[in-house]
Amino acid sequence: MSSNLAILVKNLGKLYQIYDKPQDRLKQSFFHGGKKFYKDFWALQNVSFSLDRGEAIGIIGRNGAGKSTLLQIIAGTLIPTEGEVSVNGKVAAMLELGSGFNLAFTGRENVFLSGSILGIAREEMEKRFEEIVNFADIWNFIDQPVKIYSSGMYARLAFATAINVSASVLIIDEILAVGDMGFQRKCYRRLEELIEDGTSILFVTHAIGIVRTFCSKALYLEAGRVKFIGSPKEACDLYLEDILEDNIPVGIGSEQNKAKPTYNPGKNSESKATIEKALLQYCTRCGRCTPFPKSSSTSSFIQSNGQVELVCVKLMSGDTEKTKVTTGDYINVRCRFRFSSVIEELYFGFLIRDKLGQDIFGVSKSSYSLGLQKPIQAGEEMEFLVNIKVDLRAGDYFITLGIRDMTFSEVLFYGHDILMFSVIRPSEEDPKLIGGIADLPHKLTIESF
Amino acid sequence: MSDETIHINATPISAWRYVNPLTSVNNLLSYRDLILQFTIREIQGRYKGTYLGIIWAFIQPLLLLVVYTFVFTVVFKAKWGVIANESRAEYALTIFCGMVIYGIFSECVARAPSLILANPNYVKKVIFPLEILPLSVLGLSLFNGAIGLLIYQIGALLLLFRIPLSLLYVPLILLPLVMLSLGLSWFLSALGVFIRDIGQTINIIITVLFFMSPIFYPLSRVPEQFHIVMRLNPLTNIIEDAHRTIIWGQPPDWLWWGITLIISYLVMQMGYVWFMKSKRAFADVI
Numbered sequence: 001m002s003s004n005l006a007i008l009v010k011n012l013g014k015l016y017q018i019y020d021k022p023q024d025r026l027k028q029s030f031f032h033g034g035k036k037f038y039k040d041f042w043a044l045q046n047v048s049f050s051l052d053r054g055e056a057i058g059i060i061g062r063n064g065a066g067k068s069t070l071l072q073i074i075a076g077t078l079i080p081t082e083g084e085v086s087v088n089g090k091v092a093a094m095l096e097l098g099s100g101f102n103l104a105f106t107g108r109e110n111v112f113l114s115g116s117i118l119g120i121a122r123e124e125m126e127k128r129f130e131e132i133v134n135f136a137d138i139w140n141f142i143d144q145p146v147k148i149y150s151s152g153m154y155a156r157l158a159f160a161t162a163i164n165v166s167a168s169v170l171i172i173d174e175i176l177a178v179g180d181m182g183f184q185r186k187c188y189r190r191l192e193e194l195i196e197d198g199t200s201i202l203f204v205t206h207a208i209g210i211v212r213t214f215c216s217k218a219l220y221l222e223a224g225r226v227k228f229i230g231s232p233k234e235a236c237d238l239y240l241e242d243i244l245e246d247n248i249p250v251g252i253g254s255e256q257n258k259a260k261p262t263y264n265p266g267k268n269s270e271s272k273a274t275i276e277k278a279l280l281q282y283c284t285r286c287g288r289c290t291p292f293p294k295s296s297s298t299s300s301f302i303q304s305n306g307q308v309e310l311v312c313v314k315l316m317s318g319d320t321e322k323t324k325v326t327t328g329d330y331i332n333v334r335c336r337f338r339f340s341s342v343i344e345e346l347y348f349g350f351l352i353r354d355k356l357g358q359d360i361f362g363v364s365k366s367s368y369s370l371g372l373q374k375p376i377q378a379g380e381e382m383e384f385l386v387n388i389k390v391d392l393r394a395g396d397y398f399i400t401l402g403i404r405d406m407t408f409s410e411v412l413f414y415g416h417d418i419l420m421f422s423v424i425r426p427s428e429e430d431p432k433l434i435g436g437i438a439d440l441p442h443k444l445t446i447e448s449f
Numbered sequence: 450m451s452d453e454t455i456h457i458n459a460t461p462i463s464a465w466r467y468v469n470p471l472t473s474v475n476n477l478l479s480y481r482d483l484i485l486q487f488t489i490r491e492i493q494g495r496y497k498g499t500y501l502g503i504i505w506a507f508i509q510p511l512l513l514l515v516v517y518t519f520v521f522t523v524v525f526k527a528k529w530g531v532i533a534n535e536s537r538a539e540y541a542l543t544i545f546c547g548m549v550i551y552g553i554f555s556e557c558v559a560r561a562p563s564l565i566l567a568n569p570n571y572v573k574k575v576i577f578p579l580e581i582l583p584l585s586v587l588g589l590s591l592f593n594g595a596i597g598l599l600i601y602q603i604g605a606l607l608l609l610f611r612i613p614l615s616l617l618y619v620p621l622i623l624l625p626l627v628m629l630s631l632g633l634s635w636f637l638s639a640l641g642v643f644i645r646d647i648g649q650t651i652n653i654i655i656t657v658l659f660f661m662s663p664i665f666y667p668l669s670r671v672p673e674q675f676h677i678v679m680r681l682n683p684l685t686n687i688i689e690d691a692h693r694t695i696i697w698g699q700p701p702d703w704l705w706w707g708i709t710l711i712i713s714y715l716v717m718q719m720g721y722v723w724f725m726k727s728k729r730a731f732a733d734v735i
Contacts, residue, residue: 016733072732076457076576079729084458091455091576099574102490104497113490116483117577 005088006169006200007051007074012083014044014069014224043069044224047083051217053168056191056201058211058232060239061221067204068173070221071095074202075171089168092118094159096173103147107138107157110146114161128164135190136160156183163190170194173204188214208236213430240324240422307343308403308413311336311381315399315419324422327439329390331421335401336383337413343376346412349402350386353417354395360437361388366406393439394425462729467722477584484581488588495589510549510597514604517541531667532697538608542601543696547664549597550626550691554684555655556590557583557630562641562648564634565731572731579731580724583634587627601695613698622690622701628713629683632720639727642734663688683709683716 017038019028024037044066051057059067072078074085075093100117101110111132115125133142136156138149146154163170170191191214195201205211211218211232218235220228222242228235302310313335317325325331333350349364363386367376376382398417405412425434467473477484496502521527521541529540564582571577598619606612641647662684663671671679679685686702686709693699 072573073457076455077573078732080457080459082459084456087455087457089453093574093576095574096570099570100577104494105490113486116480116486117575119479122482 003088004052005050005086006053006055007049007088007202008086009047009049009074010084010086012044012047012070012073012085013042013081014066014073014078015081016041016043042224044073044080044221047221047224047226049217049219049226049229051200051202053088053200054195054198055217056195056203056215057217057219058203058205058215058235059219059221060205060208060211060235061227062243064223065221066224067221068095069224071171071173071202071204074169087169090118090166091169091171092162092165092167093171094162094173095171101146101154101158104145106145107133107142107149111157111161114158115165118165118167120165132157132160132164135164135186152180152183159187163187163194168199170199170201172201174206208240212236237324302416302418303411303414305410305412307339307341307405309338309340310401310413310415310418311338313401313415313419315421323420324424325390327390327392327394327423327425328441331388331390333386333388333399333419334383336381337403338381339376339378341378343405343407343412345406346376347404347406348384349400349404350384351400351402352388352392353398353400354437355398358437360392360397364402368406390423391438391440392423393434393437394423396420396422462726464722464726467725468718470718473721476578477581480578480581483578484584484588487581487585488592491585491589492592506593506596507600510545510593510600513548514541514545514600517545518604518608529667531669531692536609538604539696542604542608543692544665545597545604546601546691546695547662547688549594549601550688551659551662551664551684552597553590553594553623553626554630555659556593557587557634558637559651559655560586561634561637562651564638565642566645566735569735572735579728580635580721583631583638583724586634587631590630591623591627598695605696611698613694613696615694615698615700618694618701619691622687622694622706625683625706625709625713626687628710628717629687632713632715632717635717635720635724639724639731642731643727658682658684663692667692680705683712 017028018041019038028037047066047070049057059070061067069078071093072095073080074087075091075095076087077093077095100114102113105113108129111129112122112125115128116122133139136153136159138153138157141149141153146157149157188210191201203211203215215232217230218228218232219226220235220239228238304310313333314321315323316332316334317329322331346367347364348367348370349362351362352360354360367382372382397420399419399421400417401413401415402411403413404410423439425439492503492506496505499505501508518538518541521544522538525540526537527540528535529543561583564586565572565579568579568582571579571582602612637647637651661679661682663679668676668679668685668689686705690701690706694701
């Protein structure tokens with residue numbers, strides 16, 4: 001193995017045997033090589049990559065794609081079914097923050113315990129102790145049992161311990177979401193230092209922005225196989241596109257059932273089929289528009305009293321349909337409705353929300369004020385066009401549309417979160433430096449006198 | 450930074466790798482800090498949060514000794530019948546001594562099946578030398594055993610007015626006991642991960658063995674034809690030797706001591722190999 005290589009993964013595969021009933025497991029142990037009572041499930045298959053010293057790799061993919069399985073194998077807690085992993089040097093794994101901690105013992109005792117689990121002598125740990133507690137910033141509580149710690153304090157101490165054991169490979173599984181903003185910044189700064197010192201880092205995260213800014217490489221796993229490996233930007237773009245295609249918005253609803261491998265390889269294709277049906281149902285015109293179907297994994301739904309039908313809705317930037325736009329771009333939202341009864345005058349409403357459901361921007365106008373000075377006839381189609389400049393912070397946003405009858409003040413159509421789009425910052429800028437909701441055009445300068 | 454390359458793959462590791470006692474001992478010694486911390490944790494964990502703390506470790510054996518002495522000296526007036534001019538409290542103290550020795554064994558073995566299962570984090574979430582967990586339980590049971598023997602000596606001083614010089618043999622007679630307990634702990638803790646029923650079975654076996662070992666009676670009271678069956682249980686020889694060295698001031702029965710030592714060593718060696726071989730599959734099952 002070349003001396004600059006930190007990790008080499010060759011044709012890695014992990015097979016799980018899925019038993020329907022626990023009794024089947026017992027039966028299997030009596031019928032060696034004979035009848036098969038289990039189903040094969042490949043949590044990982046044919047995964048190969050390498051990582052140099054001082055490189056950070058981001059591992060992305062949907063829930064159940066095999067990310068955590070991969071990390072566990074590299075960490076050495078799981079044995080692969082096929083293939084090989086070679087790791088140069090000591091591995092510190094944060095598969096779960098503070099999982100080596102014992103709740104009844106004090107912070108101090110736990111720091112030393114973690115140290116000895118990683119094979120670091122007590123004297124060595126004593127030298128690092130001050131730095132660890134300084135980093136975690138919990139001098140007041142270090143001699144208290146960790147069970148009384150707030151979850152933030154617990155996470156801080158665990159993280160501080162893990163990064164101060166001078167491992168040559170650091171494995172981090174989706175854990176930096178804890179801690180306040182200040183601490184997160186501190187962690188990333190420290191990780192950057194570690195990378196500069198030649199530590200290699202493996203990240204599993206759903207925070208795409210971090211992969212994009214932090215990693216020099218990204219691995220996109222899908223159903224246990226490598227879908228893409230290479231530049232973080234390309235991997236993230238591909239991943240986002242796939243997610244939007246599936247209409248499972250990032251970060252909504254899907255977080256709760258994370259990490260557990262879904263023992264159902266057929267599930268993906270099934271959900272795709274229903275999505276296609278839903279699209280056909282909504283769009284008879286272009287055959288390819290982007291509204292969300294009603295599905296348990298999204299917050300989107302459509303309500304209509306039957307007088308108005310959404311025919312086609314598209315999010316365009318320039319002439320192309322888009323789901324991803326850069327801060328400051330203009331987008332066009334085209335939505336076409338078919339009316340099945342005469343409507344004197346209507347009110348069209350448009351609303352952008354963020355993924356927390358906060359209203360970001362809304363606009364509504366009556367058909368009369370839009371210049372349509374005659375009633376809408378039955379069978380007629382109308383297209384509304386909203387043109388907005390997206391001065392929004394990087395993130396995911398949802399569009400809600402509504403139509404109301406002015407005369408009877410009745411809601412004719414309501415489409416909740418039916419479109420999703422992601423805003424990204426130009427890649428040369430750090431999205432973490434922008435706070436708040438809007439990303440207003442600005443200049444920040446300094447002058448000395 | 451160490452430059453050692455670790456290879457992780459599906460190739461099973463040869464059992465011979467774990468047979469060399471030097472490498473096994475080296476492996477375990479490299480974790481001596483951790484073993485010590487875990488042993489202290491075991492001991493502290495038992496009494497942490499109680500008002501009396503470590504005093505509880507003394508109260509239970511002390512109370513037992515007092516009750517035995519009362520029942521078997523005042524009520525039953527039982528005689529052990531191995532040495533001449535036996536004192537009245539001798540029977541109670543002999544039982545107590547045997548129970549302390551048996552306690553070291555039973556504590557290890559009873560805990561073993563749930564040992565790995567109780568620490569899923571150490572299997573799945575951190576890279577942890579799981580083979581040291583049985584050692585920390587052994588540490589705890591030796592600690593309790595030492596307290597038991599201390600209390601026995603106080604009792605012997607007060608009731609029998611003697612402390613024999615043959616006490617110096619005690620470390621030697623504990624050697625097979627430690628090996629046997631450790632080997633079975635390794636074996637049962639690994640097996641317990643795959644077969645949960647072990648935990649239920651082991652409690653029955655511990656009770657049966659308790660009566661099948663010469664704790665309440667000397668081996669000499671057992672009819673001759675059963676001796677060979679009794680001797681198959683290594684605990685018989687260990688407890689008999691404990692009686693000789695701790696109570697009666699005699700040297701161990703060297704022949705049976707040697708045989709027991711060899712059996713115990715083999716149990717330990719096989720337990721270790723079994724544990725290290727099956728360890729790799731723990732994360733798949735837990």
